[in-house]
Amino acid sequence: MPYCVECGVELAASEPECPLCHTPVMKKNYQIDTEQDLYPVTKQAPQPPKPASNIMGLFTILFILAGIISITVDVAPDSSADWAGIVLLSLSFAWLILAFPLLFLRKSIGAALTADMVTTASYLFLLDIITGYSGWGILASSSILTVTAILVVPTILRGGKGLFAAVLDGLILASYLLIIQEGYSDSKWFVELGLPISLLTTAFLAAVFFTASSIRRRRYRLSSLILVYIGLFNMGIDVLVSRFLDIQLHVSRWSSIVLMSSLAAALIIYLIYRVPRVRHALKKRLHL
Structure with missing residues (x-):
């Protein structure tokens, strides 16, 4: 087999030049075989079976055995089931969580x-x-479903649908607060407090989604603006709660502290990424 005079790579007899550095091959006693396949197709190794099915099969057998033992222990003394149903429900829940x-x-x-x-x-x-x-159970399950829906909706509605996702999240939050009022509260506070909080949340999410879609490449600016939005959102929540409770507003309320902290953090992030000297100095200090 010939070798490349430039980089030393071993060459096939039919190659007129090096495939790496493209140096022409100096041939004397070798005849170029044009029928030889320079790059033969290699067969792919068989993929090993996925272990997920084996793991789930093992878990299924263990859970079934645990269920049978629980039913036997519960029913054997007096031929009636007292606590086996809760154990079976818990085992089914654990199996689904793992599956x-x-x-x-x-x-x-x-x-x-x-x-x-x-x-x-x-x-x-x-x-x-x-x-x-x-x-x-209704309160706990509705809380979990509300948080899940609020987090899942933006991931499903992508590509310029941020406003619709924000409105849908606001409706989900408003429905959840209305369920709490009607089922677990004696006072009527949804119109005066729950609905304004839902509208404020919708405005906050719409601002975040619109900003994220507008300035995707400049992450430092996006992070700074989101911090400012968080401070303003907390200020709005504070105003709505104080208005509902008929508390006089003061400058030293907790939301003003959150707002000042958010503004300070946003300014620091902006300066770090905007001023090259500050950014390089920080990287040098942190050994990044």
Whole structure:
């Protein structure tokens, strides 16, 4: 086999030049074989079986055995089931919590987390019903579903649909607050407090989504503006709560401290990325 005179790579007899440095091959006793395949197709090694199915099979067997043992121990003394239902429900919940990440994690982390959150909410609701239904299951499950929906909606509605996602998140929050008022509160505070908070949250999310879609490349500016939005959002919450409770506003309230801290952090981030001398000095100090 000939070798490249420039870089020393071993060459095939049919190659007229080096595939790396493209130096012409000096041939004397070698005849170029044009029929030889320079780059033969290599067969791919067989992929090993995915271990997720094996792990889920092992978990399934263990959970089934645990369920059978629980039913046997509960029913054997007096031929009646007292606590086995709660154990079976808990085992089913644990199996689903483990199954969704193993089945959907490679495809979509959001889908796995959403499935787990929905499973958790259903488990708490059913556990409340089995233990006598005191009402805490609906509150806990609705809280989990509300947080899940607020986090999932922006990930689904991408590509210029930030305003619609913000409005939908505001409606979800307003519905949740209305459910709390109607089911767990004796006073009527939704119109005076819950609805304004939902509108303020919608405006905050709309501003964040619009800013994120407008200045994607300049992350330092986006981070600074989001910090400012967070400070203003807390100030608005403080004003709404104080107005609802008929508390006189003062400059030294907690929201003003949050706003000043957010403005200071936003200014620091902006200066670090805007002024090259400050950025280089910080990297040198932190050994970045």
